[in-house]
Amino acid sequence: MSAVATDHLIRPHGGTLVDRTGEAPDDLASLETVELTSRELSDLDMLASGALSPLEGFMGQADYESVLDSMHLAGGLPWSLPVCLAVDAAPSGDRVALVDVTGKPVAVLDVEGVYDYDKEREAELAYRTTDTAHPGVERLFAQKPRYLAGKVSVFERAVPQFPELALDPADTRRVFAERGWKRVVGFQTRNPIHRAHEYLQKCALEIVDGLLVHPLVGATKGDDVPADVRMRCYEALFEGYYPKDRAMVSVFPAAMRYAGPREAIWHAICRKNYGCTHFIVGRDHAGVGSYYGTYDAQKIFEEFERGELGILPLMFEHSFWCNACEGMASPKTCPHGETERVSLSGTKVREMLRAGERPPIEFSRPEVADILIDAMRER
Ligand SMILES: [Zn+2]
Numbered sequence: 001m002s003a004v005a006t007d008h009l010i011r012p013h014g015g016t017l018v019d020r021t022g023e024a025p026d027d028l029a030s031l032e033t034v035e036l037t038s039r040e041l042s043d044l045d046m047l048a049s050g051a052l053s054p055l056e057g058f059m060g061q062a063d064y065e066s067v068l069d070s071m072h073l074a075g076g077l078p079w080s081l082p083v084c085l086a087v088d089a090a091p092s093g094d095r096v097a098l099v100d101v102t103g104k105p106v107a108v109l110d111v112e113g114v115y116d117y118d119k120e121r122e123a124e125l126a127y128r129t130t131d132t133a134h135p136g137v138e139r140l141f142a143q144k145p146r147y148l149a150g151k152v153s154v155f156e157r158a159v160p161q162f163p164e165l166a167l168d169p170a171d172t173r174r175v176f177a178e179r180g181w182k183r184v185v186g187f188q189t190r191n192p193i194h195r196a197h198e199y200l201q202k203c204a205l206e207i208v209d210g211l212l213v214h215p216l217v218g219a220t221k222g223d224d225v226p227a228d229v230r231m232r233c234y235e236a237l238f239e240g241y242y243p244k245d246r247a248m249v250s251v252f253p254a255a256m257r258y259a260g261p262r263e264a265i266w267h268a269i270c271r272k273n274y275g276c277t278h279f280i281v282g283r284d285h286a287g288v289g290s291y292y293g294t295y296d297a298q299k300i301f302e303e304f305e306r307g308e309l310g311i312l313p314l315m316f317e318h319s320f321w322c323n324a325c326e327g328m329a330s331p332k333t334c335p336h337g338e339t340e341r342v343s344l345s346g347t348k349v350r351e352m353l354r355a356g357e358r359p360p361i362e363f364s365r366p367e368v369a370d371i372l373i374d375a376m377r378e379r
Contacts, residue, residue: 004177010310012273014054014077017169021048022153028105031097034087034148039139041100041158042218042255043083044107046270048154049168051253053273057151058085061115064147068125071265071303078309080265081126081257086144090114098152106156112149119143127259129291135221136258136288158253161217162231167250172212173275179245181210185314186276188267188285190216190224190256192233192372194349194364196319197282198241199328204280204314211247212276213238218255221288227251229375236367260285260292261300265309268301272311281313318343321362 012018025031036044046052054077059067062074064082073079085098091111098107123130123137132138160166167175176184185204189197193213205211213234217227234249254270257263263286268279285297293299298315317330321342325334334341342362344352352359354376358369 004174006173006177008182009173009176009275010272010277012053013269018050018053018056020056020152020154022155024155025108028097031095032091032093033097033099035099038219039255040085042253044152044154045158045253047152048157051169051270051273052083055083058149059083060112060149068122078304080262081259084147087146087148088144107152107154109150109152114146114148117147126262134291161227162251165249165251169274172250176275179210183208183277184210184212184275185278185280186212186214186271187280188214190220192225192230192368193237199319200280200282200316205246208278213249214252216254216256217251218253220256232371233368236371237365240367258286258288260287261296264297265300268309268311268313276311278312278314280316282316283318
């Protein structure tokens with residue numbers, strides 16, 4: 001492995017990139033087991049890689065309560081969402097094996113404690129709703145009743161869905177350094193990228209050295225576009241429209257929580273660990289349905305002291321092609337009216353794609369549209 005100096009990059013959250021990978025212990029077969037859900041497995045893998053630095057394991061009660069109450073860990077560092085492991089009861093030993101859904105051991109956890117938690121309270125504070133129609137709240141309410149806290153050591157990493165694009169924070173940091181990037185903007189997405197998001201990314205890229213498009217590939221809700229289809233779209237887009245020495249795609253292994261504003265903060269902190277200095281926050285980031293106001297995920301950044309997060313959020317309006325401007329624009333930069341603007345609702349776009357029709361080129365790159373049309377047909 002080449003030794004590339006990465007000291008010039010932004011420091012990980014808390015100062016040190018955590019590494020919770022390790023060897024399987026000799027007494028593994030004798031340990032009590034705890035089975036993880038797909039969301040918990042995503043979190044575990046991110047604990048292993050340091051994507052959740054400074055966390056070294058599933059949260060204890062002090063951190064959990066502090067995060068819910070004040071969006072800070074008990075030690076004072078900003079943190080917006082619980083990262084917890086739900087169990088039925090306290091294990092009998094002081095060490096347990098964590099197993100995946102097939103029963104395969106993937107990690108050990110050194111038990112620091114087991115505590116009760118209030119699902120209503122967590123829903124209200126983390127998701128701003130207790131409505132079980134919200135996918136994050138629904139999952140929370142279906143969880144086991146207690147939380148198990150402790151540091152983890154992961155000896156079996158999750159098999160990545162897109163191995164060539166699966167980079168740990170240490171890897172993205174190395175790539176940024178090799179490319180000579182110091183200031184890097186991260187873009188979170190769980191959707192295909194149309195012209196509007198391409199525009200935001202390129203606006204941001206104008207003021208930094210590099211762009212990391214970082215699509216989330218952990219569990220999403222069933223009606224989101226499947227990750228493999230999205231990946232084909234990103235490839236086509238990068239092939240045709242992005243400068244190779246300034247932009248890259250890698251996958252973000254997190255599961256969606258749909259926690260809107262708090263998840264925007266969490267997404268930003270994770271991207272800081274991957275080496276990003278800037279993070280794009282659009283409208284209704286990580287939202288679902290109409291649970292959050294359009295700009296709530298931007299406003300929440302104001303609840304932190306200046307510089308406290310370390311990573312700088314870049315807030316964007318919705319953007320569109322304007323016929324009078326003859327270019328991409330937003331309400332901030334375009335003085336013209338709706339009639340000049342090419343904008344389509346998500347419903348309308350899906351309708352067109354299902355009918356085999358490309359949306360206007362001002363809305364979607366034809367290469368991307370064709371991939372989505374094909375995917376609709378296959379379904
Ligand atoms: Zn205009």
